Amino acid sequence: MSSQAMIQVRDLTMRFGGLTALDHLNMDIHEGEILGLLGPNGSGKTTFFNVLTGLYRASEGSILYEGEEVTGKTPQEVYRSGVARTFQRSRLSLPLTVFDNIVIGDYQHMQHGLVFNLFRRKAFRAEYNAYVEKVTALLNIFSPPLVARLFEPVETFTMIDRRRIEVCRALMSQPRLLLLDEPSAGMTHDETHTLMSDIMDVRKKLPTLSVVLIEHEMNVIERITDRCVVLNYGSKIAEGTYAEITADPDVQTAYLGEETV
Numbered sequence: 001m002s003s004q005a006m007i008q009v010r011d012l013t014m015r016f017g018g019l020t021a022l023d024h025l026n027m028d029i030h031e032g033e034i035l036g037l038l039g040p041n042g043s044g045k046t047t048f049f050n051v052l053t054g055l056y057r058a059s060e061g062s063i064l065y066e067g068e069e070v071t072g073k074t075p076q077e078v079y080r081s082g083v084a085r086t087f088q089r090s091r092l093s094l095p096l097t098v099f100d101n102i103v104i105g106d107y108q109h110m111q112h113g114l115v116f117n118l119f120r121r122k123a124f125r126a127e128y129n130a131y132v133e134k135v136t137a138l139l140n141i142f143s144p145p146l147v148a149r150l151f152e153p154v155e156t157f158t159m160i161d162r163r164r165i166e167v168c169r170a171l172m173s174q175p176r177l178l179l180l181d182e183p184s185a186g187m188t189h190d191e192t193h194t195l196m197s198d199i200m201d202v203r204k205k206l207p208t209l210s211v212v213l214i215e216h217e218m219n220v221i222e223r224i225t226d227r228c229v230v231l232n233y234g235s236k237i238a239e240g241t242y243a244e245i246t247a248d249p250d251v252q253t254a255y256l257g258e259e260t261v
């Protein structure tokens with residue numbers, strides 16, 4: 001069992017009407033690796049995240065997580081089992097504070113709901129304080145400069161800080177697998193590299209965390225990933241190190257006309 005990959009994707013197929021977004025996809029995700037997920041627009045990358053996190057139900061095939069079937073589980077069940085993600089489009093609540101936005105990431109673990117809070121302020125207070133401690137500890141790992149601004153609204157932050165907040169929110173559940181869907185979208189070249197350094201720091205501090213990164217900027221992929229999988233029309237067309245996949249003629253053909261290679 002321990003020699004098996006943490007996640008095993010087997011013949012995974014996802015159809016939307018007549019469109020096949022994932023076509024008998026086979027791939028593994030290993031503990032502790034940073035895996036780059038590449039492919040032209042529309043090749044099925046986000047769909048893979050949506051199936052893996054229980055948002056979509058696969059048409060065929062399976063995803064095993066430590067040997068257990070994931071397909072058919074609800075997003076809450078998958079999340080509780082240790083898979084967290086960020087979305088291609090930001091899902092932060094801009095008027096809310098950094099603290100509120102990050103704690104939402106852990107809402108399912110909260111002991112005390114709203115009605116309870118009205119009657120038991122002390123218990124709520126204790127839980128609230130524990131959350132302040134937890135969020136502060138997390139920010140100290142990922143983005144120490146944000147600690148001082150914990151109670152400022154997210155709308156006052158730059159794009160890169162907002163992305164950091166989203167990653168912190170995903171890390172709140174102490175996941176074993178972190179899925180990042182184009183985290184550098186809308187950021188400058190320098191911001192992208194800073195964010196990637198942050199992600200590499202997290203990996204150093206949490207060495208068993210696995211990360212799957214959807215990213216278009218090839219020098220980021222080269223710098224940060226241990227291994228890459230390339231999709232085209234929902235199928236895997238190449239797999240290997242950055243050097244291996246960029247030398248692959250199928251990959252070069254798939255990217256012809258795209259600006260990324």
Ligand SMILES: Nc1ncnc2c1ncn2[C@@H]1O[C@H](COP(=O)(O)OP(=O)(O)O)[C@@H](O)[C@H]1O
Nearest residue numbers: 016019021039040041042043044045046047048
């Ligand atoms: N909910 C959906 N309904 C219908 N088609 C979808 C849906 N989600 C994705 N698709 C289609 O599936 C294909 C793969 O999309 P996606 O996974 O978003 O690609 P990528 O993230 O690689 O750019 C695209 O053709 C897209 O239009």
Ligand SMILES: [Mg+2]
Nearest residue numbers: 045046047088
């Ligand atoms: Mg996408």
